[in-house]
Amino acid sequence: MELWNQNAIEKSEKILNEIKKITDFVLIGGWATYFYTKSIKSIDIDIYINFDDFFKFQSFLANKGIFIDYNKKLNKYGIKTEGVEIDIYTPDKCNLIISCKDVFENKLYEIIEGFKVIKVEYLILLKLQAELNRKTTIKGFKDRCDILVLLNKSNIKILDKLLKDKNELYVNLVNIIKGSKEEYNYAFQKELNLRELKVKKRGLLKELK
Numbered sequence: 078m079e080l081w082n083q084n085a086i087e088k089s090e091k092i093l094n095e096i097k098k099i100t101d102f103v104l105i106g107g108w109a110t111y112f113y114t115k116s117i118k119s120i121d122i123d124i125y126i127n128f129d130d131f132f133k134f135q136s137f138l139a140n141k142g143i144f145i146d147y148n149k150k151l152n153k154y155g156i157k158t159e160g161v162e163i164d165i166y167t168p169d170k171c172n173l174i175i176s177c178k179d180v181f182e183n184k185l186y187e188i189i190e191g192f193k194v195i196k197v198e199y200l201i202l203l204k205l206q207a208e209l210n211r212k213t214t215i216k217g218f219k220d221r222c223d224i225l226v227l228l229n230k231s232n233i234k235i236l237d238k239l240l241k242d243k244n245e246l247y248v249n250l251v252n253i254i255k256g257s258k259e260e261y262n263y264a265f266q267k268e269l270n271l272r273e274l275k276v277k278k279r280g281l282l283k284e285l286k
Contacts, residue, residue, distance in 0.1 A: 100137070116264060145165065151172065
C-alpha cells in the first residue's frame with residue numbers, strides 16, 4: 078500500500094537512481110526513510126550535497142536545459158523535473174536543524190544499497206522539524222508515519238542525547254507517539270487492534286526517556 082500515486086513514485090525512483098550516477102550526495106527525507114524501513118516510498122527527493130558535487134550536478138542539468146533555482150526564504154536550492162521535486166541543500170544553503178556541513182564533516186551517514194543515507198537518529202530530527210511545519214497536510218501525515226517506523230530502527234539512547242536541548246522536538250515526538258492512530262496502521266501496513274496499539278505506544282514511550 079502506498080500513500081502516493083504509483084506513477085509518481087516510479088518517476089521519482091527512476092530520477093533518484095539517475096542522479097546517483099551523476100554526482101555524490103547524502104539522501105535525507107522520505108527516500109532516506111524508505112532505505113531504512115522499506116515501508117513507504119516517496120515522490121520528492123531531498124539531498125545534502127557538497128560544493129564540488131553541486132557544481133557538477135548543476136552543470137549536468139544546465140546541459141539538459143534544466144536550471145537549479147534558489148529559494149531565498151527557505152535557504153535551499155531546488156528543481157522540478159518530470160513532475161518530481163528535488164530539494165538540494167549545500168554547506169552554505171541549509172536552514173535545517175541538522176546542517177549539511179556537519180553531515181559531511183562528521184560523516185553522519187550510512188551506505189545503504191550504494192546510497193549515502195543520513196544516520197537514522199538525525200533523520201528522525203529532520204522529520205520532526207518537517208512535521209512541525211506541515212502538521213495538517215498529507216505530507217505531515219507521511220512525516221508522522223516515517224517517524225514511527227524509524228523509531229524501530231533507531232538507537233534510542235543516541236536519539237535521547239540529540240533531543241536533550243531540543244525541547245520542542247522532544248515534545249512533538251512524544252505527542253506523535255501518544256496521539257497517532259491512523260499513522261500506526263498505515264506505517265506498519267496492517268490494522269493494529271486497540272490492545273496492540275496500546276502496547277506499541279507504551280513500548281515506544283518507555284524507551285524514550
